[in-house]
Amino acid sequence: MKSLMITKYGDISSSLEQQEVTRPIIEANQILIKTYSSSFNPYDYKVVKGDFKAMGKISFPIGIGRDVSGIVEEVGKSVKKFKVGDKVYSRPNESFVGTMAEYVVTNDEDTALMPSNLNFDESASIPLVGLTSYQALVDIAKLSKGESILIHAGSGGIGTFAIQLAKHLGAKVTTTTSTKNISFVKSLGADKVIDYTSQNYLDEGAVFDVVYDTLGSNYTLDSFKVLKSGGRVVSIAGTIDSITAEQFGLNKFIRMILSFQARKVTKAAAKMNAMYRFLFMSPNGDQLEKLAKLYESGTIKPLIDKVFNFDESIQALEYLAKGRAKGKVIVKIREDI
């Protein structure tokens, strides 16, 4: 089967190649998906560029991509939830990296039936960003009705989903974006939009119960300048906290470095009696089932910026890496049936 492979660390254009690889064989609790669509996430180009070298050694070539939608081709002996022919979507476990491929293996517990009202492209736009924001806003921040939240980068893959989820949870949503995307993020339900090209979100003052830090660097520490005392900051792009470092089983030396890097954030959180958590999302089929219901009821809509063909997948990743995507970047692996 054809699979897009990372051949080395480096530039996107010179480090990716479509290769012929062996079709995977499934185990008892796994399913084989005949892929129709996949989507890219910033994580994919960050891996290519070597940003996660400290997390462990990669042996190349290795697949790329973490979102898949398609049709069940084979089921393992102990799989009860799915049958051949089901339309499913998944964010597979780290051990099966590589959804930019004609067939993808995933655990049954990391998979759900696709939302019945969505096509393959729309369904492939959901798993990674949907699970990330669900875990950030529901599981960690426990965002509740009437609370106010600041969501950075409302027009991106994460932001477009997070705005809609936060509104569904009953929160008052403020988001940041550039001038060209103001009406776009308003159409998703944002109550207040801050145009970062002409306004400074720090002028809002300490008014937010929750800050969803999707930008990292100075935005992480600055989150505490707009947070109410006792509030919560959940970051998916900033400083890794001790809970996540432990979750990854990072060695003592790396944990010491991370804890040193996190010292200002830890201090700011303690001073304000606030919570700071870094989230690295995890696969979860039950949560994908819950998300499917939100799409089926029309509560959340899929937002796709651009669809590329499989043969254009390198251009698709280059497009995403420009950092200006408005919603998700999809790669159509096969034509829809």
Ligand SMILES: NC(=O)c1ccc[n+]([C@@H]2O[C@H](COP(=O)([O-])OP(=O)(O)OC[C@H]3O[C@@H](n4cnc5c(N)ncnc54)[C@H](OP(=O)(O)O)[C@@H]3O)[C@@H](O)[C@H]2O)c1
């Ligand atoms: N930890 C995890 O588990 C996890 C999971 C998923 C994602 N992430 C991380 O979350 C981040 C966001 O992911 P994504 O999928 O949303 O990326 P994305 O789709 O590439 O984000 C692009 C969007 O960011 C906006 N943007 C860029 N700079 C901005 C700024 N300074 N202020 C406001 N908006 C800005 C752009 O809007 P304009 O064109 O208007 O600037 C664009 O619409 C990435 O760093 C990703 O790696 C982490």
